[in-house]
Amino acid sequence: xxxxxxxxxxxxxGIKVRSDDIFILASLRDLSYATLPKTLAIVILLLxxxxxxxxxxxxxxxxxxxxxxxxxxxxxxxxxxAGLVSLxxxxxxxxxxxxxGWLSRTFALxxxxxxxxxxxxxxxxxxxxxxxxxxxxxxxxxxxxxxxPLLLSRVIEVTKILGGTEGLNKIPPLPNLTxxxxxxxxxxxxxxxxxxxxxxSDYGLVLQAVRDNDRAVMAAGFDIQRLKAQAVFLAALPATxxxxxxxxxxxxxxxxxxxxxxxxxxxxxxxxxxAGTFFGSVLGAFIMIPLSxxxxxxxxxxxxxxxxxxxxxxxxxxxxxxxFIRRRYQQFERxxxxxxxxxxxxx
Amino acid sequence: xxxxxxxxxxxxxxxxMLSALGFSLTFGLSGVANFAHGxxxxxxxxxxxxxxxxxGLPAFVSMLLTIVITxxxxxxxxxxxxxxxxxxxxxxxxxxMALGVAMIEFFRYIGFVTYxxxxxxxxxxxxxxxxxxxxxxxxxxxxxxxxxxxxxWFFTHHTKAGLALRGMSQDEYTALxxxxxxxxxxxxxxxxxxxxxxxxxxAILPLGIISINMGYxxxxxxxxxxxxxGLESTAGLIVGSLLVGYAMVFTSTYIGPQWGxxxxxxxxxxxxxxxxxxxxxxxxxxxxxx
Numbered sequence: 001x002x003x004x005x006x007x008x009x010x011x012x013x014g015i016k017v018r019s020d021d022i023f024i025l026a027s028l029r030d031l032s033y034a035t036l037p038k039t040l041a042i043v044i045l046l047l048x049x050x051x052x053x054x055x056x057x058x059x060x061x062x063x064x065x066x067x068x069x070x071x072x073x074x075x076x077x078x079x080x081x082a083g084l085v086s087l088x089x090x091x092x093x094x095x096x097x098x099x100x101g102w103l104s105r106t107f108a109l110x111x112x113x114x115x116x117x118x119x120x121x122x123x124x125x126x127x128x129x130x131x132x133x134x135x136x137x138x139x140x141x142x143x144x145x146x147x148x149p150l151l152l153s154r155v156i157e158v159t160k161i162l163g164g165t166e167g168l169n170k171i172p173p174l175p176n177l178t179x180x181x182x183x184x185x186x187x188x189x190x191x192x193x194x195x196x197x198x199x200x201s202d203y204g205l206v207l208q209a210v211r212d213n214d215r216a217v218m219a220a221g222f223d224i225q226r227l228k229a230q231a232v233f234l235a236a237l238p239a240t241x242x243x244x245x246x247x248x249x250x251x252x253x254x255x256x257x258x259x260x261x262x263x264x265x266x267x268x269x270x271x272x273x274x275a276g277t278f279f280g281s282v283l284g285a286f287i288m289i290p291l292s293x294x295x296x297x298x299x300x301x302x303x304x305x306x307x308x309x310x311x312x313x314x315x316x317x318x319x320x321x322x323x324f325i326r327r328r329y330q331q332f333e334r335x336x337x338x339x340x341x342x343x344x345x346x347x
Numbered sequence: 348x349x350x351x352x353x354x355x356x357x358x359x360x361x362x363x364m365l366s367a368l369g370f371s372l373t374f375g376l377s378g379v380a381n382f383a384h385g386x387x388x389x390x391x392x393x394x395x396x397x398x399x400x401x402x403g404l405p406a407f408v409s410m411l412l413t414i415v416i417t418x419x420x421x422x423x424x425x426x427x428x429x430x431x432x433x434x435x436x437x438x439x440x441x442x443x444m445a446l447g448v449a450m451i452e453f454f455r456y457i458g459f460v461t462y463x464x465x466x467x468x469x470x471x472x473x474x475x476x477x478x479x480x481x482x483x484x485x486x487x488x489x490x491x492x493x494x495x496x497x498x499x500w501f502f503t504h505h506t507k508a509g510l511a512l513r514g515m516s517q518d519e520y521t522a523l524x525x526x527x528x529x530x531x532x533x534x535x536x537x538x539x540x541x542x543x544x545x546x547x548x549x550a551i552l553p554l555g556i557i558s559i560n561m562g563y564x565x566x567x568x569x570x571x572x573x574x575x576x577g578l579e580s581t582a583g584l585i586v587g588s589l590l591v592g593y594a595m596v597f598t599s600t601y602i603g604p605q606w607g608x609x610x611x612x613x614x615x616x617x618x619x620x621x622x623x624x625x626x627x628x629x630x631x632x633x634x635x636x637x
Contacts, residue, residue, distance in 0.1 A: 085437060133620045139380060139436055143574060144619040150567070151612035158605045264444070271441050300456045307449035314442040315431045 004337040016330040037329070042189065049181040059290075060177050064249060066289040067184040068242040072266035073273070073281035074191055075239040080275055081199055082231035083211030085138065088145035089266045091129070092236045094152060094258035096122040096243025101168040101253035111174055115244045122240030127233045134228045137214070146263065153258035167254025174248050184245065188282070191238045195278050198234070207231055265289070272313045274320015283322045350477045352596060358485045360592025361492035363572050364585060365547035368495060370569035371576070371584050373540030376503075376512045377533035379429055380440055381421075384544055385566035386447030391417040391545035392557045393454055396464055406467045414545040421541020425534045433533070451562035460559055468553040484553050491550045495543070500581050512536055571611040575618050577625025587625065590614070 018024065019034040052060060072089045079086050100118035103109050109117070133144050157165055174180050198204045209217045210224050210231075217224055247253045265288070266281070273284025291309070295302040317324055370384040381387075391413050398409035428446060432438035473482035503509040514522040515532040523529060547565075568591075576587025591611050598606040618625060 087440070136619065136623055140619055140623040142436075142440070143570065144616060147570075147612050147615040147619070151609065151616055154609045154612055158603070158609055267437070267441055268445075271438060275437075300452070303452040304449045304456060307445040307452070310445045311428065311442050311449070314438050314445065315428060318432050318435060318438055 006335045006337055008333055009336045010327070010331045010333050012331050045185055045189075049178045049185070052178065057177060059293075060181060062290055062293050063181060064177075064184060064246075066285055067181075067188050068246050069265045069269055069289055070188055070282045070285040071191060071238040071242040072262060073269040073285050074188075074195060074278055075235045075237075076266050076270055077275055077278050077281045078195055078199070078235040079231060080270075081204070081211060082207040082228055082235075083137070083214065084134070084228060084231065085142045086145040087142040087267070088147070088149045088263045089239055090149035090258050090260065090262035091145060091152070092122070092126050092239030093243035093246075093262040094149055095126050095129075096240030097247040097253045097257035098162055098168075098243075099125070099240070100244035100247050101171055102162060104171050104248075105168055111172055111248045115241065115248065118244040119237060119241040122244065123233050123236035126236045126240065127229055130232050131229055134225060134232070149258040149263060150260070153255040156255055156258075163254070165255060167252055167256075169252040171247055171251045171253065173251050174245075180245075180249060187238070187241065192278050192282060199278075268310050270320075271310065272321060274322040274324075277322060277326075280320050280322030284320065287321065350479050352600065354476060354479050354481060356593040356596040357589075358481070358489060359596050360589045361489045362551055363568055363592050364588035365488065365492050365495070365550060366544075366565050367569040367572035367584060367588065368499070368547065369540040369543030370566075371573040372499065372543060373536050374573060376516045376536035378516065379425070379533060379537065380436075380443070381424075381537065381540055382440055382444035382566060383424060383447035383450065384540070384569055385562040385564070386450035387417055387421065387541050387544040388548045388565045389454065389557070389559065389562035390420070390450050391548045392466065392552045393459055393464070394545075395466055395549060395552075396557065399467070407469065410466075410549045413549065414542050417545035418538045418542030421544075422534050422538035424541070425530075425537040429533070429537070430530065433530075447562070447566065451559060455559045459557070462556050464557040465555070466549070466553045466557070484550075488550045488554075491546065495546065496581060496585060503581070508535065568611060571615045573625075574615050575625060583625050 015030060015033050018027075019030040024030045024034055048055070048063060049060065072093060075092060076086055076089055096118050099122045100111075100114045103114040103118055104111070129148070130145075133141065136144060156162055162168060174183075199208065206217065206222060207227060210222075210227055214224055217227075243257060247257070266285070268288050269284035270281045271284065272288055273282065274280030288310070292302070292306050295305050298305055313321075366388070369387070370381060373379055373381045373384075394416055395409050395413040398404050398412060399406055402409070404412070424443070424446065428442050429439055432442060468482070468484035469487050470483035473480050474486070475481075501509075503513055511522070511527045512532050512535065514525070515527055515529065519529060522532075544565075572584065572587045572591055574587075575591060576583030576585070591614055594610045594614070595607045598610050
């Protein structure tokens with residue numbers, strides 16, 4: 001008597017296979033299967049600022065923080081796609097913040113001028129700062145990005161430039177919360193779209209190849225220093241924008257901009273949401289930032305609970321929530337017998 | 348002044364070396380960047396305090412006990428937290444860092460923040476060396492530091508377990524094929540790293556009060572010294588701590604106390620930019636950059 005051995009297998013759902021193809025147009029059900037999740041998320045996001053009376057300004061401003069962290073997480077994700085694991089997104093954030101503060105204080109620029117300018121110049125500046133260390137790989141690059149923002153904030157503290165420990169205040173404000181939110185939402189959506197297009201283009205494939213096997217890319221005749229520098233510039237854009245925007249939101253910039261928070265929070269978003277798809281890191285931010293607000297009622301125990309939850313996510317679901325949900329959405333699992341095998345130990 | 352500078356620079360360097368020893372050992376041997384190092388350091392200080400004040404054990408016994416307990420905690424951290432995410436460098440860093448932060452903030456939450464939290468020095472009193480007054484505890488620190496450096500060097504170069512660990516760090520697949528178990532080696536190195544953090548805490552903490560933020564500072568100091576000296580070289584660690592230690596004492600004496608932090612952070616950045624494997628790192632040249 002033989003016992004069949006079973007193993008689990010994952011199979012694509014029929015509807016997923018159909019909606020991958022041109023046949024998607026044949027049925028409304030297939031069409032909605034493929035587009036509804038994205039559309040729903042975008043609609044909810046766009047409606048949220050309008051529900052001001054329902055949700056209150058407090059949660060609206062939580063959304064500001066959430067999107068800012070999402071932008072930093074997106075930036076992290078693009079860097080990671082090119083093999084540059086950053087542990088210091090605060091570098092980009094801080095440079096953007098201080099630039100916009102300095103620009104609007106020195107040249108009396110309005111936010112409409114200073115934010116784009118700080119975004120572009122900040123991205124250039126951070127690319128220049130990181131250029132000498134782009135040769136580093138893996139954890140070494142991570143360590144240097146970890147140390148750089150801390151160093152910059154210390155330098156500002158001891159040399160008392162840019163306002164020293166006091167920071168720069170009286171920075172011109174943005175019109176109102178609803179406008180701010182719509183600017184942020186549009187930037188976030190454009191950024192996700194652009195990055196997803198970028199990474200699947202030929203250029204993006206080369207970037208991913210740098211991550212997978214940099215020496216093979218070199219051997220194929222690409223200048224990977226250039227590629228990495230371009231990746232840093234592209235990835236810095238949303239992050240410096242986030243810094244510049246939040247500076248005008250709070251109307252003040254200080255050493256806080258280089259704080260560990262802005263390095264850690266995007267990382268936690270990526271860990272929780274899952275890296276590599278851009279959707280995942282944004283989803284992570286939309287879970288972790290509101291969660292940390294909910295935990296405020298635990299007062300000083302908040303950080304402890306937050307860290308432990310993060311730990312559970314990191315260990316329990318190492319691939320990230322987004323990958324998990326997507327797999328459930330697209331595939332199902334079933335037990336299947338191994339052909340021609342019988343369990344010899346079972347007898 | 349010069350004697351003062353030399354002696355206190357030396358003490359400072361040994362303090363740095365002790366704080367970094369555990370982190371450097373774990374990273375060098377198993378490649379796990381244990382960002383809970385600061386949390387373990389602080390926790391061991393409070394464990395010793397609790398053993399002394401709640402159970403009434405003698406100071407020396409509770410310190411030894413603390414070192415053992417912290418070592419076990421370190422090994423457990425590897426089993427429970429790092430093993431599921433082993434190989435995903437980012438998850439390793441984030442989960443150990445989350446744990447470290449949770450440990451540190453937990454002690455802040457339960458109110459271990461007052462001036463009552465001090466550990467007794469092993470030997471009280473002070474002595475004059477070439478006109479500089481120095482207390483015995485600082486001499487104990489130097490002694491412990493030198494002793495540990497020698498013991499660790501002997502362990503990693505002349506014992507079976509130590510050689511196995513080094514083999515693991517040099518070439519994991521070859522080591523596996525020779526029958527060295529990866530998880531055993533990494534667990535051992537984590538446990539030893541944690542125990543070393545406890546040793547450092549037992550030696551250093553009696554100098555002042557146990558302050559919560561020390562948990563974060565220790566991690567940064569450990570990181571800078573380890574990076575500076577090279578990730579798997581004991582000699583590099585010693586030279587790295589001497590450099591950072593003297594540089595910190597020099598800048599805070601002659602330029603201003605607030606420059607101390609700038610020095611070690613700048614040291615990390617410069618060394619990583621110029622020679623990422625540290626001043627004494629030999630292997631892994633290809634892994635670090637292209």
